[in-house]
Amino acid sequence: MIETTTPKTQAEAQSPESPGAAIELTGVAHSFGDLEALAGVELNVAPGEVVAIVGASGCGKSTLLELIAGLAEPSTGSIAVGGERDAAARLDACAWMPQRDLLLPWRLAVDNAALGLRLAGIGRAEARERAGGMLERLGVGEFARSHPRQLSGGMRQRVAFARTLLTGKPVLLLDEPLAALDAITRAELQELLVETLAAERRTTVLVTHDVEEAFFVADRVLLLSPRPGRVVWSAASPVDRSEPRASAVTAPAFAAVREAALEALAEGRG
Amino acid sequence: MSARQPSLIARWLPPLLLVALLLGLWELAAQTGWIADALSLRDYLVPAPSEIATTLWDNRSLLAENAWVTLREVLLGFAVALVAGVLIAVLLHLSPLMRRASYPFIVASQAIPIVVIAPVLVVWFGFGIGPKVAIVALICFFPIVVNTLDGLGTADEEQRKLMRSLGASRGRTLTLLEAPTALPYLLSGAKIAVAVAVIGAVFGEWSGADAGLGYLIRLDDGNLEVARVFASTVILAAMAVTLFALLALVERRLAWWGAGSPGGGR
Known part of the structure; x- marks a missing residue:
C-alpha cells in the first residue's frame, strides 16, 4: 500500500487553528501473548474527518482505538497523530471515550464533565462554568447538579461525551458510545453526535457494531475483518447531513451502501 | 402505605x-x-437481670469512671490503627514490591495471640495506657489495612486508562479515583476493627492495669461480685455496639456510593 501524506494534512497539523489532527496508521499489528488482535492495519484519517470503524465483536476495534489513543504501543507498525509518533504525544492529542460511561459516582454530573479540565490545571469555578455550558449544549444542563446514579443511561452518556469534548483535544476516539442504550435514546444521541461533530470539526474515529449508525454519523466507514483485524472494505457515506435522520436513513443510496457493507461483513465472517 | x-x-x-x-x-x-x-x-452467683440493672445504677459512678478509662484506650488505639493502617495501605498499594515483601508480616501480625503478647507489652511499656493502646491498635490494624488495600485496587483497568487519557498523574489517580473508591472499604474495615477493639482493651487491662472495665471485671471475678461483672460486660457490649453504629452512620454519610468499581454499573 502506498502511503499518502497530503500537504494539506501537514499544514493543518501545524496550524494552531487546526480543527483536528491527521491520524496515520501504517502496518499496525498487535498481539496479546499468543492472541493476534490486529494484523497490518492501514488507516489514514484527514484532519476534521469523521471515520467509523465497523466489525464483528472481538475483531480488535477497541484495541485499535486504545492504540491510537496512546494507551499502548502496537507490537509492530507505526501510529502518528498530528505527525507525532510517540505514545505520550498521542495521549495528549486524543480524547478517548470508552463504551462504559465510567462516571465517578461521588462527583456531580458537572464535576464529572469537568474532570479533564480539572486535571489540566483549570480552577474549579472556571471548570464548572465551562462544563455547565457543555452539558447545556448537550441537553443535560438541568442535571448538572445531579449525581450519576440519578441519571438515565442516555443522560450519563451525554455527561461522558461532555467530559470527552471538554478536553479540547484535536482528536476524538469514541468506542461504541451508544451501544448500551435503547433504540429511541440511541437515535436521539446519534443526531446529537452528528450535530456536535459537525460543529466541532475535530478528527473523529467512531467504533460501532451498528452499520446504520456508522453511515449516519461518519463521512467514511471502514470494515475490520474478524480477528486478527485489518481493514477489508470501505465506503464514503451517502448521507446528506442537512436532512433529518428519518429521511436520511430511508434514502435509496443509504439502503444500497448499508446492504453492501452488511454483505462485506457476512463475507468476512464466512 | x-x-x-x-x-x-x-x-x-x-x-x-x-x-x-x-x-x-x-x-x-x-x-x-x-x-x-x-x-x-449458690443463688448470688447467678444474678437476675433486675439485679444487674440495680447494680448498674448503684455503681454508676464507679462504672462510669472505669468505662471512661477503657473507652479512651479503645479510641486512642483505634485512631493509631486508622492512621497507621491507611498510610501503610497506601504505601503498599503504590509499591507492589513492598506489598509482596511485607504482606506476610501483616497477616502474621493478626496471627499473634493477643493473650500472649499483652503481658510482654506491659513489661515493655509499663502499667499505663501505653500497652493497652498498643494492643487495641494491633487488633484494629489488620482489618483496616487489608480492607483499604483491597479498596484501593478495586477501580478497574478501563477506569485507570480513562484517568491516564485525561492526563492524570499517578498521584491524581490516587486522590481522584482510587481513594474515593477505597473509602467504603476502609470504613467497613473500621467497623470490624472497632467491634473487636473493646476486646483488645479488656485483654490489655487484664495483663496489668489499675483502672478500666477489664480491670474491674478481673477484680470483681475474684471477689465473686458476679452482678457487677455482668454490669461491666453490659457496658462493654454497649460501647462496642455504639461505636459500630456511629461508624455505620459515618459510612452512610461519607461513602454513600458503596463498594465496587466506579462507573462499572449498568
Whole structure:
C-alpha cells in the first residue's frame, strides 16, 4: 500500500487553528501473548474527518482505538497523530471515550464533565462554568447538579461525551458510545453526535457494531475483518447531513451502501 | 402505605419482643433458682437481670469512671490503627514490591495471640495506657489495612486508562479515583476493627492495669461480685455496639456510593 501524506494534512497539523489532527496508521499489528488482535492495519484519517470503524465483536476495534489513543504501543507498525509518533504525544492529542460511561459516582454530573479540565490545571469555578455550558449544549444542563446514579443511561452518556469534548483535544476516539442504550435514546444521541461533530470539526474515529449508525454519523466507514483485524472494505457515506435522520436513513443510496457493507461483513465472517 | 418499607414499629418490634422474652425467662429462672440449682451454685452467683440493672445504677459512678478509662484506650488505639493502617495501605498499594515483601508480616501480625503478647507489652511499656493502646491498635490494624488495600485496587483497568487519557498523574489517580473508591472499604474495615477493639482493651487491662472495665471485671471475678461483672460486660457490649453504629452512620454519610468499581454499573 502506498502511503499518502497530503500537504494539506501537514499544514493543518501545524496550524494552531487546526480543527483536528491527521491520524496515520501504517502496518499496525498487535498481539496479546499468543492472541493476534490486529494484523497490518492501514488507516489514514484527514484532519476534521469523521471515520467509523465497523466489525464483528472481538475483531480488535477497541484495541485499535486504545492504540491510537496512546494507551499502548502496537507490537509492530507505526501510529502518528498530528505527525507525532510517540505514545505520550498521542495521549495528549486524543480524547478517548470508552463504551462504559465510567462516571465517578461521588462527583456531580458537572464535576464529572469537568474532570479533564480539572486535571489540566483549570480552577474549579472556571471548570464548572465551562462544563455547565457543555452539558447545556448537550441537553443535560438541568442535571448538572445531579449525581450519576440519578441519571438515565442516555443522560450519563451525554455527561461522558461532555467530559470527552471538554478536553479540547484535536482528536476524538469514541468506542461504541451508544451501544448500551435503547433504540429511541440511541437515535436521539446519534443526531446529537452528528450535530456536535459537525460543529466541532475535530478528527473523529467512531467504533460501532451498528452499520446504520456508522453511515449516519461518519463521512467514511471502514470494515475490520474478524480477528486478527485489518481493514477489508470501505465506503464514503451517502448521507446528506442537512436532512433529518428519518429521511436520511430511508434514502435509496443509504439502503444500497448499508446492504453492501452488511454483505462485506457476512463475507468476512464466512 | 406500601408493605415494602415496614414502619419503625414493625421493624423494631420483633427484636425487642425477643429480647424482652429472653430477659423475662432469665429473670424467672434466676429468681426461682433454676439455673443455680441446675449448676449446683449458690443463688448470688447467678444474678437476675433486675439485679444487674440495680447494680448498674448503684455503681454508676464507679462504672462510669472505669468505662471512661477503657473507652479512651479503645479510641486512642483505634485512631493509631486508622492512621497507621491507611498510610501503610497506601504505601503498599503504590509499591507492589513492598506489598509482596511485607504482606506476610501483616497477616502474621493478626496471627499473634493477643493473650500472649499483652503481658510482654506491659513489661515493655509499663502499667499505663501505653500497652493497652498498643494492643487495641494491633487488633484494629489488620482489618483496616487489608480492607483499604483491597479498596484501593478495586477501580478497574478501563477506569485507570480513562484517568491516564485525561492526563492524570499517578498521584491524581490516587486522590481522584482510587481513594474515593477505597473509602467504603476502609470504613467497613473500621467497623470490624472497632467491634473487636473493646476486646483488645479488656485483654490489655487484664495483663496489668489499675483502672478500666477489664480491670474491674478481673477484680470483681475474684471477689465473686458476679452482678457487677455482668454490669461491666453490659457496658462493654454497649460501647462496642455504639461505636459500630456511629461508624455505620459515618459510612452512610461519607461513602454513600458503596463498594465496587466506579462507573462499572449498568
